[in-house]
Amino acid sequence: MQERLRERSKSKALRELQVNTSRIDFCSNDYLGFSRSPVLKQLISNELKRYPDYPNGSTGSRLISGNDRYTEQLEQEIAGLHEAQSGLLFNSGYDANIGLFSAILQRGDTVITDELIHASIIDGIRLSHANRFTFRHNDLTHLEDKLKAAKGNIFIAVESIYSMDGDEAPLLEIAQLAEKYQAALIVDEAHATGILGPNSCGLVQQYGLSKRIFARVVTFGKAMGVHGAIVLGSDVLKSYLINFARSFIYTTAAPFYTHAAIKAAYRLLREENLQDVLQQKIRLFKENIRANISLIPSRSAIQSIIIGGNAQTRHTALRLQEAGFDVRAILHPTVPEGKERLRICLHLFNSDTEIISLTQAINELI
């Protein structure tokens, strides 16, 4: 262990926990400020008061003692909002991806993923016996090459908004390719949920693909400000996951208050139209970053600036932190070598002055 930790340290990639500071938040996934919203807190509290006898814990797996009508109704409600037939809640997005991919992929199947796909999907695939191929980021020709060579049941996995680059997958074109090669398309909407698409429900709905894809993963720990995730798809998929998704079966269900919080977060999302204001903040940031800084093109709340090299990227982030901005370096091995970056997340609660000051600091440093 010590040897491996020393190697990490030597390559300036040692991860260490930090307690949240008073710096200005430009790193959390709390894009809409829901996690700190007193309005959401009140909505959650009201929801809890409607069920004064709610249990403190769920007491077991959903398949044993941890299920109730409230959870089932919540799943149906969320599925309806996302134009899906069914939904199955998981305790986190990580659990959802692990459970979904390890359960559906069988020996001899092929899964083709974008090279930047999230670690939770990679881990889910590793737990299966399927063949995994990657295609170059958002490269449709490369994806088609892989589809031509694929065997068994074919699956494609992409993120609608990529977590580290903040850019989007060409979902329509990917859906067309999936149909051409009879592949099942799975879209992880973790970073689009709450910020893009009709009713902020994500890009699958924006492109009218709800009925054309096999499954979607929606998470609640980012823009929704709470915790948990849901896999959306057909009734058959739901029933299959209840039977075969080990991260669903062999774990204690989330407690009532988690589900109440998810319900309240959806309510707040429906009541407020926050997309336009967030887009203004994003535009302000992009307009004020010097043109020759290598900002990855993105219309999402994630704006990444490639610095290159662990030491240099970490150093730049530290300087920004010293100036009062909570900006984090994303280092190799989380991202490919040479693509180490500052991952800047913009939030509704970042004032225009804070955003402009951050861009000035970045322009001076880089």
Ligand SMILES: Cc1ncc(COP(=O)(O)O)c(C=O)c1O
């Ligand atoms: C694209 C993507 N999928 C899944 C997850 C996992 O979600 P959660 O944080 O709810 O476990 C994340 C977050 O880290 C993510 O960025």
